[in-house]
Amino acid sequence: MPRVLPEPSADSFDLTVILSALAEPGRRALMTELYRSTDPVDCAVVVEKADLGLSNPTISHHYRVLREAGLIRTVAEGRKRIVKVRRDDMDARFPGLLTAVLGT
Amino acid sequence: MPRVLPEPSADSFDLTVILSALAEPGRRALMTELYRSTDPVDCAVVVEKADLGLSNPTISHHYRVLREAGLIRTVAEGRKRIVKVRRDDMDARFPGLLTAVLGT
DNA sequence: CCTACTGTTCGATGCTTGTCGAATCATCAC
DNA sequence: GTGATGATTCGACAAGCATCGAACAGTAGG
Numbered sequence: 001m002p003r004v005l006p007e008p009s010a011d012s013f014d015l016t017v018i019l020s021a022l023a024e025p026g027r028r029a030l031m032t033e034l035y036r037s038t039d040p041v042d043c044a045v046v047v048e049k050a051d052l053g054l055s056n057p058t059i060s061h062h063y064r065v066l067r068e069a070g071l072i073r074t075v076a077e078g079r080k081r082i083v084k085v086r087r088d089d090m091d092a093r094f095p096g097l098l099t100a101v102l103g104t
Numbered sequence: 105m106p107r108v109l110p111e112p113s114a115d116s117f118d119l120t121v122i123l124s125a126l127a128e129p130g131r132r133a134l135m136t137e138l139y140r141s142t143d144p145v146d147c148a149v150v151v152e153k154a155d156l157g158l159s160n161p162t163i164s165h166h167y168r169v170l171r172e173a174g175l176i177r178t179v180a181e182g183r184k185r186i187v188k189v190r191r192d193d194m195d196a197r198f199p200g201l202l203t204a205v206l207g208t
Numbered sequence: 209c210c211t212a213c214t215g216t217t218c219g220a221t222g223c224t225t226g227t228c229g230a231a232t233c234a235t236c237a238c
Numbered sequence: 239g240t241g242a243t244g245a246t247t248c249g250a251c252a253a254g255c256a257t258c259g260a261a262c263a264g265t266a267g268g
Contacts, residue, residue, distance in 0.1 A: 016129050019205070023123035024226080044244075058227055060246055079235050079244045097204035101123070128256080148214080162257055164216055183214045183265050 002082075005067060005074040010089035013070045018094070021069040022101050026052050027062045031071060031085070035102045040075065040084040106186075109171060109178040114193035117174045122198070125173035126205050130156050131166045135175060135189070139206045144179065144188040 008014075022028055029050045034041070047059055054062075063083065066072045070089060075082045090098050112118075126132055133154045138145070151163055158166075167187065170176045174193060179186045194202050 015132070015205070016127060019123050019127035019132075020225095023120060023127050025120050026226090028119070028123075054226095055228055056245070057229080057247080061226075064246085076234090076245090081245070094204055096200040100198055100201035100204050101119070130256085158256090159258055160215070161217080161259080165256075168216090180215090180264095185215070 002075050002077045005076060007067055007073060007086075008070045010070065010086075010093055013089070013093045015094065017069045018071065018097075021065050021071055024062070024065075026050075026054060026058075027066055028101070030062060031066065032102050034072065034083060034085050035098065038084075038087070040073075040082045043074070043081040043083045046083065106179050106181045109180060111171055111177060111190075112174045114174065114190075114197055117193070117197045119198065121173045122175065122201075125169050125175055128166070128169075130154075130158060130162075131170055132205070134166060135170065136206050138176065138187060138189050139202065142188075142191070144177075144186045147178070147185040147187045150187065 022031065029052060030046060033046045033050045043063060052059070063072070063074065063081070067074050070086060072083050073086050085098070087098065126135065133156060134150055137150045137154045147167060156163070167176070167178065167185070171178050174190060176187050177190050189202070191202065
């Protein structure tokens with residue numbers, strides 16, 4: 001039942017796309033929150049914690065950008081979306097990048 | 105006679121500005137070239153090596169963005185502009201960032 | 209002083225992007 | 239099925255940005 005939403009493979013990561021995704025403060029806030037836990041989490045919970053004053057369409061858009069950059073994996077489970085950072089893939093292609101941008 | 109062009113202090117660096125600057129392929133190409141040498145270099149030489157097909161105004165604009173992000177220091181000497189990467193300042197505020205983005 | 213040269217500034221233009229409201233879709237509970 | 243709920247899609251709009259040609263500014267060399 002859970003389906004993984006479309007995402008790029010690690011070897012087709014594009015640094016321009018990744019940096020553009022991380023350059024946006026709202027998206028970086030989401031990532032920082034996501035980066036705390038290694039386990040997948042409900043994206044709505046992350047949104048709540050990040051506490052950006054943004055509408056649902058905008059949030060959805062930001063998650064999409066992050067996913068299409070390869071930064072996160074999104075799994076649809078029922079009505080919810082479960083997300084997690086693709087640490088290994090990112091570290092493989094751009095070692096130290098996530099740590100440098102999102103903190104320790 | 106040499107004058108240092110206006111630049112932000114290390115403690116006023118803004119990660120959003122920095123990542124936006126590095127997200128642009130042309131600017132990143134300039135940075136990658138600059139990052140090779142620790143010594144200041146003539147910016148025109150860098151442009152030549154990077155071999156982007158861009159006009160002078162555009163190049164000038166890109167250098168300005170990099171400088172105002174705090175990524176480079178630009179010194180005007182006569183008609184030339186001497187540039188170098190602000191490694192120490194960047195490493196102090198965002199350790200590992202330059203290495204992660206520009207390679208070893 | 210005049211010229212050549214290097215780089216910057218100034219519009220203007222076209223593309224990208226962040227944002228939202230409204231409509232739509234998919235799923236769960238009853 | 240019906241209704242409620244969480245998320246996405248679809249225009250639409252405003253702001254930002256990369257790019258260029260033309261004009262400008264400062265400097266070096268006659």
